[in-house]
Amino acid sequence: MKIAEIIVDVPTRQTNKTFDYKIPETLEAVIKPGIRVIIPFGPRKVMGFVVGIKEETAITNSALKKISEAMDVFPVLTDELLDLGKWIAEETISFYIITFQAMLPQALKVKYHKQIELLTDNKEELPSSIAAIMADRDLIDFDEFQQRNGNYSQLLKAAQEGLLEISYMVKSKATKKTILYLTPIKEIQAFDEALQDIPLQAKKQRIIVEHFLYNPESIPQKELLEKFQTTAGSINPLIKLGLIKKEYKEVYRDPFKNKDLERTYALPLAVQQQEAINPILKAIQKVQHEVFLLHGVTGSGKTEVYLQAIEQVLNNGKEAIVLVPEIALTPQMVNRFKGRFGKKVAVLHSALSKGEKFDEWRKIQQKKVQVVVGARSAIFAPFENLGIIIIDEEHETTYKQDEQPRYDAKEVAKYRARYHNCPVVLGSATPTLETFARAKKGVYHLLELPHRMNEGPMPAVEIVDMRNELHRGNRTMFSEKLMEEIKIRIARQEQIVLFLNRRGYSTFVMCRDCGHVMNCPHCDIALTYHKSSHLLKCHYCAYETGMPATCEECESDTIRFFGTGTQKVEESIQQLIPEARVIRMDVDTTRKKGAHETLLKKFGGHEADILLGTQMIAKGLDFKNVTLVGVLAADAMLHFADFRASEKTFQLLTQVSGRAGRHELPGEVVIQTYTPEHYSIEMASKYQYNQFFAHEMKVRKTFHYPPYYFLTLITISHQNQIRVMEVGKMIRQLLTKHLSERATVLGPTPSPLVRINDRYRYQCMVKYRDEPNLKEIIRKILTHYHDEMKKNDLSIQVDFEPNHLM
Ligand code: ADP
Ligand code: ZN
Ligand code: ZN
Secondary structure (H helix, E strand, O other), X not given: OOEEEEEEOOOOOOOOOEEEEXXXXXXXXXXXXXXXXXXXXXXXXXXXXXXXXXOOOOOOOOOOOEOOEEOOOOOOOOHHHHHHHHHHHHHHOOOHHHHHHHOOOHHHHOOOEEEEEEOOOOHHHOOHHHHHHHOXXXXXXXHHHHHOOOOHHHHHHHHHOOOEEEEEEOOOOOOOEEEEEEEEOOOHHHHHHHHHHOOOOOHHHHHHHHXXXXXXXXXXXXXXXXXXXXXXXXXXXHHHOOOEEEEEEEEOOOOOOOOOOOOOOOOOOOHHHHHXXXXXXXXXXXXXXXXXXXXXXXXXXXXXXXXXXXXXXHHOOXXXXXXXXXXXXXXXXXXXXXXXXXXXXXXXXXXXXXXHHHHHHHHHHOOOOOXXXXXXXXXXXXXXXXXXXXXXXXXXXXXXXXXXXXXXHHHHHHHHHHHHOOEEEEEEOOOOHHHHHHHHHOOOEEEEEOOOOOOOOOOEEEEEEHHHHHHXXXXXXXXXXXXXXXXXXXXXXXXXXXEOOOOOXXXXXXXXOOOOEOEOOXXXXXXXXEOOOOEEEOOOOOOEXXXXXXXXXXXXXXXXXXXOOHHHHHHHHHHHOOOOOEEEEOOOOOOOOOHHHHHHHHHHOOOOOEEEEOHHHXXXXXXXXXXXXXXXXXXXXXXXXXXXXXXXXXXXXXXXXXXOOOOOOOOEEEEEEOOOOOHHHHHHHOOXXXXXXHHXXXXXXXXXXXXXXXXXXXXXXXXXXXXHHXXXXXXXXXXXXXXXXXOEEEEEEEEEEEEEOOEEEEEEEEEEOOOOOHHHHHHHHHHHOHHHHHHOOOEEEEEEOOOOOO
């Protein structure tokens, strides 16, 4: 008898283990680890993952239930990925089922439709039972095969021999997409004649007519406008003349399709690139696991190093995963990989529909591609012969998932690379302190690219002291300097990026006269203003104090809490410079699918002078015409109640500065701040990463933060505030009792976002260096509260090494 061990799709603590099921004989050929099945569970039927096969079980024969149905014919998770899933579940204290599902494309969560499609013309090659079911058809529903008790082992054999294919239909609700095309409707002579008539001054019109003269075909209007840097204004006269017409045509959705994408070839490497790539190539050749940190400013040639390392991997017949932050997954970036490796590349991007993502994933599973470029979850690409994993912009927090399972793609990358004996390359201009500290200790192999490829300097950064503006009577959010620079750019028809960092809310208290910020005396963290109680609280350690009427440093009464939204900034620009054309990019204006890209295209087409936005505009943008970057309130991120505020400020300022002057036109950066003397602002303005690292490490050491200490954050939430506090206190007691004396347990304190959806949120934090029992203790705590969590809507979230302390 064959028994399958199955993880069932019932995410609770009691069911977070394998259950034994009998494999019916008809399914024996198909049931393997990694296959999903339908099984009876209690009164219902549920989905489950087969994770093991065995001959015996402790369950009595009468109680042993049978698998009802196989959902897959080929495993959706490899043995490696099954092991990885178990490891992630243990490490993050998540349910196995949730973890497995997180590793697969969403489309697989729904039951999709399978069909059997003949590939051979000669039915006599087919096993007889299959031929009988197919009769004279070339395509049948898989359901029919099942209903007629088809023979699985013959089916699998035929599929392996390439006689037939088992294909999946994902019913995608994605609406059809249409694009506006311009189509010539007159003979070539008419265009020739038109050229004689159109006045010489109408240059753009003439260029377009010439275009159709030589290419008498339909072309998407957008493409044409971009090609000739013009607007619909130069097209309309041609439509009036009856030369061309507008028409909408349906397109196959492929955001990255680019017919005339030019094939690129490896560039001869610069000396610094050659020195950086050699150790990576060596690890590839020796089939050896090693983690590299490629530290280089924007434009230092990191991507070219990635591309050439991948080329080597592909030459060795292996595969590559490239992770980039979601936001940086722009066509610009993707095209660099597609240009080099063409059809060998799959792209996993959240802008794809479920069906499209599934298609890309299938290409990986069927070994039709060897390179995947994607956001965080692409780390689970089901390659079986990995040769390298690259993580670009490694400092980005999006590499860690902020819901269960809270996995860190960097850690997953290391796990997979150890399994495959291959290198991991982390790249960044501003690595996290954790990563750089490891590189300095030699745990990671540090590779430096100190120079820009074009040998150009980084843009000059000017810091403007906003306190002086106030003293001079300027109460707007723009300094005189920034205003002046903006006006100059608009007059010169150059473009401007204005950056306002605001993560939803802002609650620190600052004196506008002297820039003093109210900090916790114990934690070196900005205190959070609580409106209801009119108190300032530290949400790390529970220290609290009243809201002062005057500044404790300079006694000015301009002390207040801080925060401006992008909308307000936009209104203000319109008041000060009515002629400025502004594109605002924030969560509100980019909610709609594709809005992000549309806005950027508009800005790229110079339909606006100013791009105003939140952190989403900081990354990956590359516009030739941008010569000024303004940071409106560097303090908003600097005094965010988070021990990483300085690090994030440094990273963001470095990154936004990199947006200016990337091409021929020189760039300039203006940073407005009330605390110009702060080390992270000062050092970012001079691009001093090493100095910043050294300084920040000292701060972290003094206040017991990572990378010197580990953190674990436990967030408790419930509708009843008293209950939240009780549970919080209990958790603190249990942790204090069972952990060693060297661990510090803080809290419970109100979370920075103390109420979400009418639920109160409190948190406890553990700071520690070495607590091997921590996970076990937390597991016990979760088990203790299990019933209340299930029945009473109590929630306890555990985040190991959290990115955000929300
Ligand atoms: P990064 O990824 O560090 O920002 P890139 O790889 O994008 O840097 O390189 C910056 C610019 O320099 C790009 O335009 C790229 O095409 C060019 N470049 C990179 N390496 C070389 C090289 N070896 N020779 C010539 N140009 C290069
Ligand atoms: Zn003051
Ligand atoms: Zn504190």
